[in-house]
Amino acid sequence: MGQFNFVLITSLLLAFSTNIMKPCEAQLSSTFYDSRCPRATSIIRTSIRQAISRERRMAASLIRLHFHDCFVQGCDASILLDETSSIQSEKTAFPNRNSARGFEVIEAAKLAVERVCPGVVSCADILTLAAREASVAVSGPSWTVRLGRRDSTTASRSLANSDLPGPGSTLAQLISSFANKGLSERDMVALSGSHTLGQAQCFLFRTRIYGNGSDVDAGFASTRRRRCPQTIGTGDSNLAPLDLVTPNSFDNNYFKNLNQRKGLLQSDQILTTGTSATFVAEFSRNPRAFATAFANAMIKMGEIQPLVGTNGIIRRVCNAIN
Numbered sequence: 631m632g633q634f635n636f637v638l639i640t641s642l643l644l645a646f647s648t649n650i651m652k653p654c655e656a657q658l659s660s661t662f663y664d665s666r667c668p669r670a671t672s673i674i675r676t677s678i679r680q681a682i683s684r685e686r687r688m689a690a691s692l693i694r695l696h697f698h699d700c701f702v703q704g705c706d707a708s709i710l711l712d713e714t715s716s717i718q719s720e721k722t723a724f725p726n727r728n729s730a731r732g733f734e735v736i737e738a739a740k741l742a743v744e745r746v747c748p749g750v751v752s753c754a755d756i757l758t759l760a761a762r763e764a765s766v767a768v769s770g771p772s773w774t775v776r777l778g779r780r781d782s783t784t785a786s787r788s789l790a791n792s793d794l795p796g797p798g799s800t801l802a803q804l805i806s807s808f809a810n811k812g813l814s815e816r817d818m819v820a821l822s823g824s825h826t827l828g829q830a831q832c833f834l835f836r837t838r839i840y841g842n843g844s845d846v847d848a849g850f851a852s853t854r855r856r857r858c859p860q861t862i863g864t865g866d867s868n869l870a871p872l873d874l875v876t877p878n879s880f881d882n883n884y885f886k887n888l889n890q891r892k893g894l895l896q897s898d899q900i901l902t903t904g905t906s907a908t909f910v911a912e913f914s915r916n917p918r919a920f921a922t923a924f925a926n927a928m929i930k931m932g933e934i935q936p937l938v939g940t941n942g943i944i945r946r947v948c949n950a951i952n
């Protein structure tokens with residue numbers, strides 16, 4: 631063998647071996663469970679569908695649970711962990727306390743999938759898939775979910791309090807809290823369109839319906855006042871639909887309501903001001919543009935700082951670490 635060939639072959643071998651020695655960079659993939667647990671997605675789909683057919687609002691609650699997970703240390707199922715001596719549960723943070731729902735639905739889906747493939751499917755992936763199934767179940771868009779997220783061993787009540795936007799936020803605060811998670815203003819408006827589903831409690835929209843601002847329709851405010859008394863501490867948890875027309879199905883009525891100054895939360899109505907107004911106008915005119923923007927933004931939101939590869943764990947149950 632000539633010297634040239636020898637050098638060529640050894641350098642090829644070296645390149646090959648260093649390549650296979652190099653740990654392949656772990657990333658999310660739509661086929662992640664295809665070999666590891668081929669039935670995972672269908673088991674989860676069935677379980678989530680059952681829960682939503684028992685209670686339609688559950689679709690809203692599951693989409694919100696995924697949002698509240700992803701905005702706090704990334705999509706790592708940290709929101710599902712119960713309080714222990716070493717874990718400060720996010721469940722009791724202000725945005726979640728007496729408000730976040732659907733924990734038992736995720737736990738039931740986890741149990742169903744554990745029976746078939748123990749220790750394989752993460753709670754973080756179940757939450758992400760649940761949000762997609764919830765959208766589909768109420769006639770919303772579908773999208774491809776990339777999988778392979780792992781679960782955290784920690785939670786952070788303080789990050790839940792600081793990183794989740796509140797209903798009294800200014801537009802600038804909303805834009806920056808989403809920008810901090812890599813989401814654009816258009817993503818923020820599209821994702822707020824989740825408020826086409828679900829309910830909110832009186833104490834979270836009282837100021838708006840009793841204020842004398844010009845950004846609220848008078849008839850709408852007076853209707854909402856009937857079940858939301860002005861006195862703090864009375865009827866605080868009475869519910870009103872976030873989309874007054876069709877709270878149980880995914881459509882663009884939420885944006886049409888905003889154009890009529892009938893947004894329930896201050897943080898909804900504020901989207902008709904400043905730079906967000908163009909997106910509200912677009913989505914209220916064009917339901918397909920909304921559905922596409924929503925699906926794309928859900929994919930982006932679902933991929934905030936995932937734990938992949940050897941980071942994190944696969945929890946055996948979702949509310950505690952192994």
Ligand code: HEM
Pocket residue numbers: 687689690691693694697728729730731795796797798799804818821822824825827828829830831832834872895897
């Ligand atoms: C833009 C900032 C946002 C603010 C300030 C906000 C605030 C709120 C508030 C105050 C409620 C009512 C909670 C209660 O009454 O207990 C609510 C409900 C809800 N939010 Fe948001 N939200 C925002 C963005 C989002 C996003 C990005 C999503 C999902 C991608 C989302 C999905 C939902 C859903 C589906 C409900 C109804 C939940 C149910 O009926 O159980 N929200 N939101």
